[in-house]
Amino acid sequence: MNLRMTLATTTRVLGQLRHDHRSVALILVVPALLLAAVYFLFENESLPPGFPRTFDRVGLMMLAIFPFVVMFLVTSVTMLRERTSGTLERLLTTPIHKADLLFGYALAFSIMAALQSLVATAVAYWVFDLDIKGSPGFVVMVAVINAVLGVALGLLCSAFARTEFQAVQFMPVVVVPQILLCGLFVAREDMNQVLESISGALPLTFSVDALKEIAGNAEATAMMWQDTLVMGGIVLGVLVLASLTLRRQTR
Amino acid sequence: MPPLPAAIEATGLRVSRSRTEILRGLDFTVDSGRITGLLGPSGSGKTTLMRAIVGVQRLTQGHLTILGRPAGSATLRHDVGYVTQGASVYADLTVEANVRYFGAMHGAAAADAAEAIAAVGLEPFARQKAADLSGGQFSRVSLACALVAHPKLLVLDEPTVGLDPVLRAELWERFAAMAAAGTTLLVSSHVMEEASHCSSLLLLRDGQLLAQLSPGELAERGRSSDLERAFLTIIRAADDGQEERQVAS
Numbered sequence: 001m002n003l004r005m006t007l008a009t010t011t012r013v014l015g016q017l018r019h020d021h022r023s024v025a026l027i028l029v030v031p032a033l034l035l036a037a038v039y040f041l042f043e044n045e046s047l048p049p050g051f052p053r054t055f056d057r058v059g060l061m062m063l064a065i066f067p068f069v070v071m072f073l074v075t076s077v078t079m080l081r082e083r084t085s086g087t088l089e090r091l092l093t094t095p096i097h098k099a100d101l102l103f104g105y106a107l108a109f110s111i112m113a114a115l116q117s118l119v120a121t122a123v124a125y126w127v128f129d130l131d132i133k134g135s136p137g138f139v140v141m142v143a144v145i146n147a148v149l150g151v152a153l154g155l156l157c158s159a160f161a162r163t164e165f166q167a168v169q170f171m172p173v174v175v176v177p178q179i180l181l182c183g184l185f186v187a188r189e190d191m192n193q194v195l196e197s198i199s200g201a202l203p204l205t206f207s208v209d210a211l212k213e214i215a216g217n218a219e220a221t222a223m224m225w226q227d228t229l230v231m232g233g234i235v236l237g238v239l240v241l242a243s244l245t246l247r248r249q250t251r
Numbered sequence: 252m253p254p255l256p257a258a259i260e261a262t263g264l265r266v267s268r269s270r271t272e273i274l275r276g277l278d279f280t281v282d283s284g285r286i287t288g289l290l291g292p293s294g295s296g297k298t299t300l301m302r303a304i305v306g307v308q309r310l311t312q313g314h315l316t317i318l319g320r321p322a323g324s325a326t327l328r329h330d331v332g333y334v335t336q337g338a339s340v341y342a343d344l345t346v347e348a349n350v351r352y353f354g355a356m357h358g359a360a361a362a363d364a365a366e367a368i369a370a371v372g373l374e375p376f377a378r379q380k381a382a383d384l385s386g387g388q389f390s391r392v393s394l395a396c397a398l399v400a401h402p403k404l405l406v407l408d409e410p411t412v413g414l415d416p417v418l419r420a421e422l423w424e425r426f427a428a429m430a431a432a433g434t435t436l437l438v439s440s441h442v443m444e445e446a447s448h449c450s451s452l453l454l455l456r457d458g459q460l461l462a463q464l465s466p467g468e469l470a471e472r473g474r475s476s477d478l479e480r481a482f483l484t485i486i487r488a489a490d491d492g493q494e495e496r497q498v499a500s
Contacts, residue, residue, distance in 0.1 A: 086339035
């Protein structure tokens with residue numbers, strides 16, 4: 001690996017995004033708007049005193065799920081373009097290492113994800129008074145790890161799509177099951193055994209668990225760090241799988 | 252001056268892709284510090300041969316040595332530049348950002364990028380997005396991205412397609428200057444009149460090497476100073492030869 005090439009790739013990917021004002025605006029603003037929608041959806045719920053608002057639970061999880069979905073889409077389309085435009089083949093004739101390329105991408109989109117979740121978390125806290133015990137810093141951390149998971153899966157899935165249309169179709173396959181089973185709609189302990197064990201194998205579940213730890217405890221818990229570590233391991237594993245799909249030579 | 256070692260050496264080179272044999276046993280050498288033209292009708296295997304030379308196409312059989320090392324060696328990645336037929340650049344980046352990015356892979360400085368942009372005559376457009384350029388300018392961005400690395404061997408797939416005559420002449424002058432400075436160039440084309448700019452020609456037809464000769468020899472063997480006609484004559488002669496052999500067997 002070569003830091004100069006990794007950073008050059010990060011700069012290049014961010015440069016491409018910078019010229020695309022509309023995408024930048026969508027990435028930064030849409031999650032905050034959707035969060036507002038969730039807030040007003042539950043605005044009139046009547047709760048017994050002392051009972052936490054639904055927004056505090058659902059809104060918090062949305063903060064971590066948005067970056068995952070958005071970065072999956074952005075990355076799979078960008079990487080597919082790289083594969084089809086010939087720039088990937090050209091890059092692989094240069095001394096760049098595959099890891100430089102993948103980590104360059106991951107770093108660029110993590111920066112975008114950090115900005116996105118800073119905006120969304122700030123809105124959740126200051127506009128809608130999100131009420132959790134733990135530190136918002138940890139929420140942003142989990143959001144960024146989720147974003148990198150989205151980047152890694154996007155890089156991997158782009159290898160199995162020939163067109164941008166196909167790349168987008170991977171969302172219902174890869175992203176939606178994770179959202180359904182992560183514990184957002186139904187708590188994991190209330191699922192039937194089959195779904196629960198599938199849920200336990202999906203990466204997003206770990207970050208939702210970590211968020212629950214953050215919401216319920218003022219200090220970082222060992223459980224939260226464990227979930228975070230598992231997520232980190234999964235992300236690395238997927239990035240390694242993605243690097244196997246980059247071939248310098250065709251048969 | 253002692254003779255330079257061959258930049259490219261192919262022996263019994265065969266490449267098959269999805270069971271179709273595209274290169275069917277090629278033997279040739281390409282001299283260092285010269286411009287070699289790779290000519291042949293479309294579908295004759297020019298691009299596959301170039302891809303094998305730059306190391307992105309796996310060989311099925313035979314040997315291919317580039318600058319003394321087997322094609323595809325990691326150490327060759329600094330020395331071999333490749334300009335694909337369709338311009339492989341980032342349309343959503345400026346000319347400068349494109350050239351600097353590919354330059355960064357070879358440790359090139361900002362000055363190298365500026366020099367490469369100037370070499371293809373795109374200085375006035377350095378800060379423009381590649382997508383906003385004309386077709387000819389766009390393909391020159393791709394060329395600049397290869398020049399920035401100062402490769403020892405530059406492989407160019409149809410670099411002059413879609414360029415006006417003035418630009419084409421300028422590019423050939425640049426290629427000649429590079430060769431004079433020691434760079435080896437392999438340039439494919441299906442426009443025969445461009446063959447006169449090369450010091451040696453590889454004539455490819457159906458994945459086989461029809462001949463390796465100089466433009467002068469091509470004119471002589473094809474009995475025409477019009478290289479296009481000369482090429483046609485040689486191809487037809489080869490076709491007739493093939494038919495006769497088929498009838499005989």
